[in-house]
Amino acid sequence: TGVPAKFGVGYNEVLVFEPQKVFYNVGGTQGVISSWAGTVNDLITQIREEKGAMIGEGDVVNPSRDSAIARSDLFVLNVTPVEKTQVEESEKIPFKTIIKKDPELEKGKKLTEQAGQFGKKVFRYDLRREMNNDKWYVVAKDLVSSEVVKEPVDEVIVEGTKIILYGTGKATFYNSKVAAHKELPFGTKVRVVNLANGKETIVIIGDRGPFGPGRVIDLPTDKFAEIAPVGQGIIDVRLEKVSE
Numbered sequence: 001t002g003v004p005a006k007f008g009v010g011y012n013e014v015l016v017f018e019p020q021k022v023f024y025n026v027g028g029t030q031g032v033i034s035s036w037a038g039t040v041n042d043l044i045t046q047i048r049e050e051k052g053a054m055i056g057e058g059d060v061v062n063p064s065r066d067s068a069i070a071r072s073d074l075f076v077l078n079v080t081p082v083e084k085t086q087v088e089e090s091e092k093i094p095f096k097t098i099i100k101k102d103p104e105l106e107k108g109k110k111l112t113e114q115a116g117q118f119g120k121k122v123f124r125y126d127l128r129r130e131m132n133n134d135k136w137y138v139v140a141k142d143l144v145s146s147e148v149v150k151e152p153v154d155e156v157i158v159e160g161t162k163i164i165l166y167g168t169g170k171a172t173f174y175n176s177k178v179a180a181h182k183e184l185p186f187g188t189k190v191r192v193v194n195l196a197n198g199k200e201t202i203v204i205i206g207d208r209g210p211f212g213p214g215r216v217i218d219l220p221t222d223k224f225a226e227i228a229p230v231g232q233g234i235i236d237v238r239l240e241k242v243s244e
Helices: 040-051 219-227
Strands: 020-026 027-035 060-062 075-080 080-095 097-106 110-114 119-132 133-150 155-162 163-172 187-193 200-206 213-219 234-240
Touching: 020 040, 020 219, 040 075, 060 110, 075 119, 080 133, 097 110, 163 219, 187 213, 187 219, 200 213, 200 219, 213 219, 213 234
Parallel strands: 020 075, 097 155, 163 213
Antiparallel strands: 020 027, 060 075, 080 119, 110 155, 119 133, 163 234, 187 200, 187 234
């Protein structure tokens, strides 16, 4: 361009255009390119074509896609890849346990009349993930629906209430690890119930006795203490069979 004539000399102005250097970071994948792009959208197209970067329409771009490329020593473009998917998760639904009493079944015995089965509930979520340093991170998880796909099945347990008696009478205690009975085989387990308070304990027959009038069993001291004060000395009891 010329200068006004009064200066008596002319000059030319030379304009030199250079491509813009761009540093890009796409979810942790980084690089530098030279670009003549006028907008960020044009720049994204170039990066896709030249570098094969997967930049989707839903990805977060900074500066925004319609921004003009500001001339600088180094233009920085950050892209956060975003992935939206739907996922399913399930959880077990616990079953109930129903206890049925059977007077014909021996006390202490249990039978499974019906096995319990867990139910299943399915949850569906909209998932939003973002990539950072080449790794995906969940940033949002929204429940879309839930559905019971399998109802639980109740467990039914039958418990016996029939008492098989070994007798009633008086019980006392002595210094021993086992209980004493006149007839029951050694090794027999016996449930001893205090008739006065309903407390019970289980002992193993391993000795013979007792020999006092009206007494049906001698208990180890610690077992006696479980159902009555030791100072009481003698108590009325009921002897029951213990089912294996």
